[in-house]
Amino acid sequence: MLSVDKLTKVYKTGDKALTDVSFTVPKGQVVGLIGPSGAGKSTLIRCVNRLVEPTEGTVRLNDLDITRLRAGELRRARRRIGMIFQEYALVERLTVMENVLSGRLGYVPFWRSFTRRFPGEDIAKAFRLLDRVGLSAHADKRADALSGGQRQRVGIARALEQDPELLLVDEPTASLDPKTSRQIMRLIVEICRESGLPAIINIHDVVLAQQFADRIIGLQAGRVVFDGPATGLTEAVLTQIYGEEDWTAMRQAAAEDEAAEAEQRDEAKKMMRAL
Amino acid sequence: MTDTAAPVSPGMSPGTYPTRWKRPPQMIKSRFWRYALAIGALVWLVLALGTIEVNWQRVMVGMERGQRFIAGFLQPDFTTRWRDISTGLIESLTMTLTSTVVGVLISIPIGIGAARNVAPRWIYAICRGIIAVSRALQEIIVAIFFVALFGFGAFAGFLTLTFATIGFIGKLLAEDIEDIDESQAEAIRATGASWFQLINYAIQPQVMPRLIGLSLYRLDINFRESAVIGIVGAGGIGATLNTALNRYEYDSAGAVLLIIIAIVMISEYSSGYLRRWVQ
Amino acid sequence: MSVTDIPAAERPVWHHRTLLGRLAIYAGWLGLVALFVWCWNIMTERTMWVFVYDAPHAAADLASRAWPPRWSYMDRLWQPLWDTINIATLGTLLGIVLAVPLAFLAASNTTPSRMILRPVALFCIVASRSINSLIWALLLVSILGPGILAGILAIGFRSVGFIGKLLYEAIEETDIAQIEAITATGATKAQILNYGIVPQVLPSFYGISVFRWDINIRESAILGLVGAGGIGAQLQASLNVLAWPQVTLIILVILATVVVSEWVSARVRHAII
Structure with missing residues (x-):
């Protein structure tokens, strides 16, 4: 369980990115974090594993106060929190397998990671995860040889290789096409359901968030302006979060995407029938 | 952390997946050429280092000059x-x-x-x-x-x-x-x-x-x-x-x-x- | 309403730049010309123009004495040529060994101490870069005595600055997202270096090293002077006794070596990238 209490972040430039953000995520819940760009979504999830140092407030993971840890303890805490990134953030010049195994870095001593001699069970787990995300044939390829959707699958496998108790997901679909976006979101949510893994998914696409998240938190200018089930996202709430124009434009774009995808599906069905 | 730490359904036993993995060679794919190049480089290194002749007596004399040079560098005379x-x-x-x-x-x-x-x-x-x-x-x-x-x-x-x-x-x-x-x-x-x-x-x-x-x-x-x-x-x-x-x-x-x-x-x-x- | 309907006085006149901007640029060019003329006068103050006017004649004379090259001298060049290649290669290796730690100390994203170690590392890099390998050789020969050890050290010390500078710039240009992702797994500093930074820098590292090796072949060819x-x-000895046909041969050999090393380095860099 994750609880965030009165979290505030002020950058050195004086910009207030987060103000008094509080919420708790129980085991197994998938939370969609929505809001316009610049609302502080990215800062918020980076404050959880302290890639960004929060200014005030506390973050607790199963009674462990993350905000107070010293460097060594913080590393041990970080390995319990898996993170999936926008633009994948794979180490491009390493192989897919090395990228997945890098999820174990917090658990193995330096010489093992340096010589790439990870324990057998870690390697078996990495193969199993690659199989789970559908990439078992690509283990020895270099990460930059994969397509966008495949890379994000490697990113998911890397996060799961950590045996995480919490998943932080930062705009997983930002650089993917609508169809692949849906597949990736479905995969993440399925994996969370399978193992009761809580997740915070930071996502700008409201329609995707509504479709896949159990609960939505809406951020606007660093404050929580909505916290509730996906069904509670009314027009009024969305207009408050995004502003009138942006919201209408976004809804139209999403409708077009969906229509296009439906059309493709019909097309495929027709072809299947023709066969 | 044990009860929450199993992200993927343990439907398959770990034994079905290989427990060994070796990083494939990135640059030179052929094993023969990898060894040949390594041995060649080693032989060259020994030969090349062998051609260095050092006259230690000369170096001892030179050390004193080196010290003077460093002193000159630290206290330059413009x-x-x-x-x-x-x-x-x-x-x-x-x-x-x-x-x-x-x-x-x-x-x-x-x-x-x-x-x-x-x-x-x-x-x-x-x-x-x-x-x-x-x-x-x-x-x-x-x-x-x-x-x-x-x-x-x-x-x-x-x-x-x-x-x-x-x-x-x-x-x-x-x-x-x-x-x-x-x-x-x-x-x-x-x-x-x-x-x-x-x-x-x-x-x-x-x-x-x-x-x-x-x-x-x-x-x-x-x-x-x-x-x-x-x-x-x-x-x-x-x-x-x-x-x-x-x-x-x-x-x-x-x-x-x-x-x-x-x-x-x-x-x-x-x-x-x-x-x-x-x- | 078309453009011609506007009264002439109000019709916009198009200029490439504003008046002031143009004046500033003219003034700049004029200043450069004046500076050039001034420098030219100072530089040629002590020039003996007689020699300069005589130069075409002297060149013809020199050419007639230097051609054909004395091919038989080649037998005495193989050993020095081997030494030259060894000096360049061992010197490059020495430069790499010294430059890699310096580069990590100098790069703003990997340096352990921004206030002390980084400026020291940067100064070492600049000092090594500003002193040409020939000057390093001059110093080292006067300390260690003549021989290829002085040459190796001279090449090595000069290479430190070159490799160090390019490498630390490459380290600073690494993609932060990849490093952040490795940090988020709970990796230690050494592991972040090993998994997040080194793979990103490795291709430029190979490229820089081979490039420097190519330059070092050229430089080591003249250190013997x-x-x-x-x-x-050999070049120095031949020049001292005015054995111009030998000089011609030596220069041809140097040119051939340079061409071959440039070809090798281009091939290797092409294969890496």
Whole structure:
């Protein structure tokens, strides 16, 4: 369980990115974090594993106060929190397998990671995860040889290789096409359901968030302006979060995407029938 | 952390997946060549290290000199030889500026001529030839010849640096012109422009900032080189340094070296600043 | 309403730049010309123009004495040539060994101490870069005595600055997202270096090293002029006795070596990238 209490972040430039953000995520819940760009979504999830140092407030993971840890303890805490990134953030010049195994870095001593001699069970787990995300044939390829959707699958496998108790997901679909976006979101949510893994998914696409998240938190200018089930996202709430124009434009774009995808599906069905 | 730490359904036992993985070789795929190269490199290293002869007695004597040199470097003497140092410095600086200006002026037509997309075949061949000769010949060797032909002094140094600048700027300028955005050149060509108008409107605006940047960079290099070619008699601060070292005046030599380092640092910093400002 | 309908006085006149801007640019060019003329005068103060006017004649004379090259001298060049290649290669290796730690100390994203170690590392890099390998050789020969050891050290010390500078710039240009992702797994500093930074920098590292090796072949060919071993020593000896046909041969050999090394380095860099 994750609880965030009165979290505030002020950058050195004086910009207030987060103000008094509080919420708790129980085991197994998938939370969609929505809001316009610049609302502080990215800062918020980076404050959880302290890639960004929060200014005030506390973050607790199963009674462990993350905000107070010293460097060594913080590393041990970080390995319990898996993170999936926008633009994948794979180490491009390493192989897919090395990228997945890098999820174990917090658990193995330096010489093992340096010589790439990870324990057998870690390697078996990495193969199993690659199989789970559908990439078992690509283990020895270099990460930059994969397509966008495949890379994000490697990113998911890397996060799961950590045996995480919490998943932080930062705009997983930002650089993917609508169809692949849906597949990736479905995969993440399925994996969370399978193992009761809580997740915070930071996502700008409201329609995707509504479709896949159990609960939505809406951020606007660093404050929580909505916290509730996906069904509670009314027009009024969305207009408050995004502003009138942006919201209408976004809804139209999403409708077009969906229509296009439906059309493709019909097309495929027709072809299947023709066969 | 145990109860929450099983992310994936343990439906499959871990035994069904391999527990060993080796990173595939990235560069040389063939095992034979990997070993052959490694052994070859080892043999070479042993042979090469074997050719080093060290006369330890000489080194012991030299150590004392080394200490004096370090002392001279830490306590440089600017005053005793100031006249020599200042003449050398002025020669170096003037040589640097004039050779860069003349070199850049000459290398502009040569660079244009060496760009495949704007020059006719035969001009291209000639200009590439000039650039290749200028780049292949070491400054020092060129300086030796110019000193033999024009006598000792800064003029030989000026010619050497000009000659080296032509190869450097000419090559990079030609590459820049070859890399320009073809669509812009197309657009200008489509207006019915002449060859000179094409150069003026399509090439110059794209290449000019880079050319200024390269010239500033070459100014930097020319100053550094001017400190070297003096050793073979082509004037400048290198001659002063050589004299100081020949007389074992390490404190004066230290002063010259510090001046060179300072000027290089200043020129590098300011040319970096100027280049950012131009681009 | 078309443009011609506007009264002439109000019709916009198009200028390439504003008046002030144009004046500033003209003034700049004028200043450069003046500076050039001034420098030219100072530089040529002590030039003996007699020699300069005589140069074409002297060149013809020199050419007639230097051609044809004395091919039989080749037998005495193989050993110095081997030394030259060894000086360049061992010197490059020495430069790499010294430059890699310096580069990590100098890069703003990997340096352990921004206030002390980084400026020291940066100064070492600049100092090494501003002193040409020939000057390093001059110093080292006067300390260690003539021989290829002085040459190797001279090449090595000069390479430190070159490799160090390019490498630390490459380290600073690494993609932060990849490093952040490795940090987020709970990796230690050494592991972040090993997994996040080194793979990103490795291709430029190979490229830089091979490039420097190519330059070092050129430089080691002339180090012998000041006594630091290699083929330059033969050049110096031949120049001293005015044996121009030998000089011609040596220069041809140097040129051939340079061309071959440039070809090798281009091939290797092409294969890596």
